[in-house]
Amino acid sequence: xxxxxxxxxxxxxxxxxxxxxxxxxxxxxxxxxxxxxxxxxxxxxxxxxxxxxxxxxxxxxxxxxxxxxxxxxxxxxxxxxxxxxxxxxxxxxxxxxxxxxxxxxxxxxxxxxxxxxxxxxxxxxxxxxxxxxxxxxxxxxxxxxxxxxxxxxxxxxxxxxxxxxxxxxxxxxxxxxxxxxxxxxxxxxxxxxxxxxxxxxxxxxxxxxxxxxxxxxxxxxxxxxxxxxxxxxxxxxxxxxxxxxxxxxxxxxxxxxxxxxxxxxxxxxxxxxxxxxxxxxxxxxxxxxxxxxxxxxxxxxxxxxxxxxxxxxxxxxxxxxxxxxxxxxxxxxxxxxxxxxxxxxxxxxxxxxxxxxxxxxxxxxxxxxxxxxxxxxxxxxxxxxxxxxxxxxxxxxxxxxxxxxxxxxxxxxxxxxxxxxxxxxxxxxxxxxxxx
Amino acid sequence: xxxxxxxxxxxxxxxxxxxxxxxxxxxxxxxxxxxxxxxxxxxxxxxxxxxxxxxxxxxxxxxxxxxxxxxxxxxxxxxxxxxxxxxxxxxxxxxxxxxxxxxxxxxxxxxxxxxxxxxxxxxxxxxxxxxxxxxxxxxxxxxxxxxxxxxxxxxxxxxxxxxxxxxxxxxxxxxxxxxxxxxxxxxxxxxxxxxxxxxxxxxxxxxxxxxxxxxxxxxxxxxxxxxxxxxxxxxxxxxxxxxxxxxxxxxxxxxxxxxxxxxxxxxxxxxxxxxxxxxxxxxxxxxxxxxxxxxxxxxxxxxxxxxxxxxxxxxxxxxxxxxxxxxxxxxxxxxxxxxxxxxxxxxxxxxxxxxxxxxxxxxxxxxxxxxxxxxxxxxxxxxxxxxxxxxxxxxxxxxxxxxxxxxxxxxxxxxxxxxxxxxxxxxxxxxxxxxx
Numbered sequence: 001x002x003x004x005x006x007x008x009x010x011x012x013x014x015x016x017x018x019x020x021x022x023x024x025x026x027x028x029x030x031x032x033x034x035x036x037x038x039x040x041x042x043x044x045x046x047x048x049x050x051x052x053x054x055x056x057x058x059x060x061x062x063x064x065x066x067x068x069x070x071x072x073x074x075x076x077x078x079x080x081x082x083x084x085x086x087x088x089x090x091x092x093x094x095x096x097x098x099x100x101x102x103x104x105x106x107x108x109x110x111x112x113x114x115x116x117x118x119x120x121x122x123x124x125x126x127x128x129x130x131x132x133x134x135x136x137x138x139x140x141x142x143x144x145x146x147x148x149x150x151x152x153x154x155x156x157x158x159x160x161x162x163x164x165x166x167x168x169x170x171x172x173x174x175x176x177x178x179x180x181x182x183x184x185x186x187x188x189x190x191x192x193x194x195x196x197x198x199x200x201x202x203x204x205x206x207x208x209x210x211x212x213x214x215x216x217x218x219x220x221x222x223x224x225x226x227x228x229x230x231x232x233x234x235x236x237x238x239x240x241x242x243x244x245x246x247x248x249x250x251x252x253x254x255x256x257x258x259x260x261x262x263x264x265x266x267x268x269x270x271x272x273x274x275x276x277x278x279x280x281x282x283x284x285x286x287x288x289x290x291x292x293x294x295x296x297x298x299x300x301x302x303x304x305x306x307x308x309x310x311x312x313x314x315x316x317x318x319x320x321x322x323x324x325x326x327x328x329x330x331x332x333x334x335x336x337x338x339x340x341x342x343x344x345x346x347x348x349x350x351x352x353x354x355x356x357x358x359x360x361x362x363x364x365x366x367x368x369x370x371x372x373x374x375x376x377x378x379x380x381x382x383x384x385x386x387x388x389x390x391x392x393x394x395x396x397x398x399x400x401x402x403x404x405x406x407x408x409x410x411x412x413x414x415x416x417x418x419x420x421x422x423x424x425x426x427x428x429x430x431x432x433x434x435x436x
Numbered sequence: 437x438x439x440x441x442x443x444x445x446x447x448x449x450x451x452x453x454x455x456x457x458x459x460x461x462x463x464x465x466x467x468x469x470x471x472x473x474x475x476x477x478x479x480x481x482x483x484x485x486x487x488x489x490x491x492x493x494x495x496x497x498x499x500x501x502x503x504x505x506x507x508x509x510x511x512x513x514x515x516x517x518x519x520x521x522x523x524x525x526x527x528x529x530x531x532x533x534x535x536x537x538x539x540x541x542x543x544x545x546x547x548x549x550x551x552x553x554x555x556x557x558x559x560x561x562x563x564x565x566x567x568x569x570x571x572x573x574x575x576x577x578x579x580x581x582x583x584x585x586x587x588x589x590x591x592x593x594x595x596x597x598x599x600x601x602x603x604x605x606x607x608x609x610x611x612x613x614x615x616x617x618x619x620x621x622x623x624x625x626x627x628x629x630x631x632x633x634x635x636x637x638x639x640x641x642x643x644x645x646x647x648x649x650x651x652x653x654x655x656x657x658x659x660x661x662x663x664x665x666x667x668x669x670x671x672x673x674x675x676x677x678x679x680x681x682x683x684x685x686x687x688x689x690x691x692x693x694x695x696x697x698x699x700x701x702x703x704x705x706x707x708x709x710x711x712x713x714x715x716x717x718x719x720x721x722x723x724x725x726x727x728x729x730x731x732x733x734x735x736x737x738x739x740x741x742x743x744x745x746x747x748x749x750x751x752x753x754x755x756x757x758x759x760x761x762x763x764x765x766x767x768x769x770x771x772x773x774x775x776x777x778x779x780x781x782x783x784x785x786x787x788x789x790x791x792x793x794x795x796x797x798x799x800x801x802x803x804x805x806x807x808x809x810x811x812x813x814x815x816x817x818x819x820x821x822x823x824x825x826x827x828x829x830x831x832x833x834x835x836x837x838x839x840x841x842x843x844x845x846x847x848x849x850x851x852x853x854x855x856x857x858x859x860x861x862x863x864x865x866x867x868x869x870x871x872x
Contacts, residue, residue, distance in 0.1 A: 108483060
């Protein structure tokens with residue numbers, strides 16, 4: 001007898017029971033479908049890469065969290081996001097790609113951080129990016145929210161709001177105030193406004209040495225109104241910075257295009273406090289919140305960057321992209337009962353031949369169903385009807401098909417609706433129509 | 437300026453350009469679709485597990501190949517197959533599963549072996565298994581080849597043959613010859629018959645000390661004929677072993693059922709030399725070869741085992757399963773030009789608004805296409821028609837849609853077939869019908 005080892009997995013790793021996995025896959029498939037409908041091309045980069053390549057830019061927190069190890073003479077790491085592999089890929093294959101290059105990747109990434117509620121060490125990211133060679137039209141900045149809009153509409157998980165900003169507005173504004181050397185610190189402070197409130201933000205600005213400019217900053221971040229009104233207010237500000245004007249102009253153009261892209265006005269907004277990654281994004285930035293569940297934070301974020309792959313090539317590769325952290329999103333949606341797992345099986349019909357002699361008839365029925373894209377599951381076990389029905393019940397498959405002597409003789413099938421308990425006899429020839 | 441690091445990946449890791457990736461995904465999707473059509477439930481286990489759990493059984497070669505490392509206080513490993521995680525999963529969640537439990541998993545596994553032609557360190561396995569609690573009907577042994585048959589029929593990669601055997605026949609036969617203590621060695625020798633020929637196999641048998649029985653063994657492994665004929669010949673042998681008779685009976689029943697399952701007789705065969713994993717399989721075993729490419733070896737293998745999870749639970753969990761090594765199969769199919777990548781894009785239509793003012797019209801057309809599940813890609817770049825057409829050409833999308841002043845005025849779209857170069861004007865209202 002072998003020694004028994006307790007079967008368990010590491011904390012911070014999501015593993016689902018089949019009904020949950022079916023639901024998870026449904027969401028993943030929907031995201032993929034929308035991404036492909038916009039012409040994004042699939043990519044599937046290796047899970048393991050050379051540490052030297054993967055960590056070309058990384059530092060600080062990322063480096064601590066990474067799964068890094070030696071195998072033979074190689075220093076290896078598991079990917080911690082999908083952006084660095086994309087940068088490496090585009091630089092490596094730039095002569096074989098058609099720019100602008102639109103790619104999606106839906107893959108697991110790994111970060112060995114301390115596990116805590118809502119944080120995962122292994123999680124799916126669903127990324128889209130559009131990479132230009134030397135330049136990239138601003139129209140793509142408007143296509144991103146259009147894709148997000150279609151994804152979340154199709155996921156059907158309630159109202160949501162795509163929030164837009166432009167880093168040039170923020171950087172230009174602080175430049176105009178003579179605070180360019182403190183921009184990073186100030187952004188960090190105003191990013192907390194939802195959490196700590198305006199009063200505390202103001203205090204922290206003073207502490208940072210921006211006492212003179214604090215009023216102006218507070219008035220800027222508190223700009224209210226529709227996107228059009230906010231843009232008008234921004235244009236009315238006398239900020240001495242060409243970058244600021246450029247940012248306002250870009251944001252105005254993107255929001256105008258959004259309407260053309262069919263994004264309902266109720267679903268987007270301008271939010272001047274959004275900064276995102278401090279040393280990465282250079283233009284438009286995005287966050288997406290579920291209106292009824294603001295506590296979940298942003299469920300889809302990203303932005304425009306000037307140069308994707310400067311660590312791997314001298315070619316300038318500007319891009320724009322967004323990412324959905326699917327594992328975290330899924331766990332939040334389930335926790336808040338925003339989605340429920342209604343199908344416990346991939347199969348639509350469970351076929352129950354009463355004994356072995358009815359297997360041929362069951363197989364004929366299953367083949368007819370599968371030919372019509374109706375997944376069918378034949379259960380060959382169970383000593384009697386009671387055992388068979390117990391299995392049917394636990395399987396969660398909507399309909400149990402009973403196949404015995406009467407059914408074969410009359411070329412019928414007894415169909416039991418497992419939810420209502422109703423039973424009816426249908427002719428074999430009507431079987432696929434019943435499920436259509 | 438950042439230091440430039442050469443963008444590259446490790447040898448033995450497959451990474452594809454988009455047209456190849458589209459083709460790869462198509463195959464992966466087909467396999468998943470067939471698996472689901474038979475009611476297999478999806479599973480997605482963690483990539484990283486505790487070494488203690490993952491290596492409960494492993495030893496020798498596996499242990500050397502594994503990617504194993506420490507993170508914090510944990511001794512971790514990347515999964516090297518999908519069977520061990522399945523065993524751990526079923527043992528861990530046995531109270532939440534409905535037995536027989538049918539699951540599929542299509543995931544990457546990792547083996548750090550010396551990279552060589554056709555060998556990968558990271559590769560997809562596409563596994564199905566059916567796990568019973570205490571017992572599992574032999575009918576499921578026939579369902580496995582039925583699934584394989586449907587997969588390879590649908591993949592449409594030419595003729596193939598599913599080869600069946602039963603380990604009880606082999607073990608019983610050698611037991612009857614008084615060679616039970618040499619079974620493993622003999623199996624290893626006869627497994628090489630295709631490679632080294634009958635004469636050399638006979639010589640090696642003699643070396644193993646089976647001189648007396650060598651003729652009988654050679655006559656056994658050379659049994660020719662249809663499955664029915666082979667079974668008759670086996671039954672005519674006077675082998676003194678109940679295990680042998682049991683194996684013949686099981687194999688006969690499985691092949692009979694196969695016809696009921698609709699598996700064309702041309703597509704399966706009995707092959708008495710197939711043994712598969714020596715200390716794992718206990719009953720039916722499978723291999724699948726592409727008839728026109730026998731050199732590729734088995735592209736889908738598996739079998740019946742008595743006890744899936746003895747290292748994790750005392751509950752007896754018999755099962756039957758097969759696995760497709762997709763990464764290797766794909767690389768072989770491409771190398772031998774058995775499949776060709778015909779679609780260079782996920783999109784069916786490339787929309788080319790002549791300048792920004794025609795973007796709204798292009799977006800309207802794209803939305804109409806997407807509403808009808810026709811992926812549409814809008815290209816916003818290119819200074820002139822020539823540049824736009826160059827992009828269209830390289831994108832590999834079948835049809836370029838030109839949208840300019842004439843088109844908007846007449847509510848038409850100029851459609852260019854990128855393969856033939858033919859151009860025609862269609863009315864906006866006929867757009868989706870054109871692609872249907």
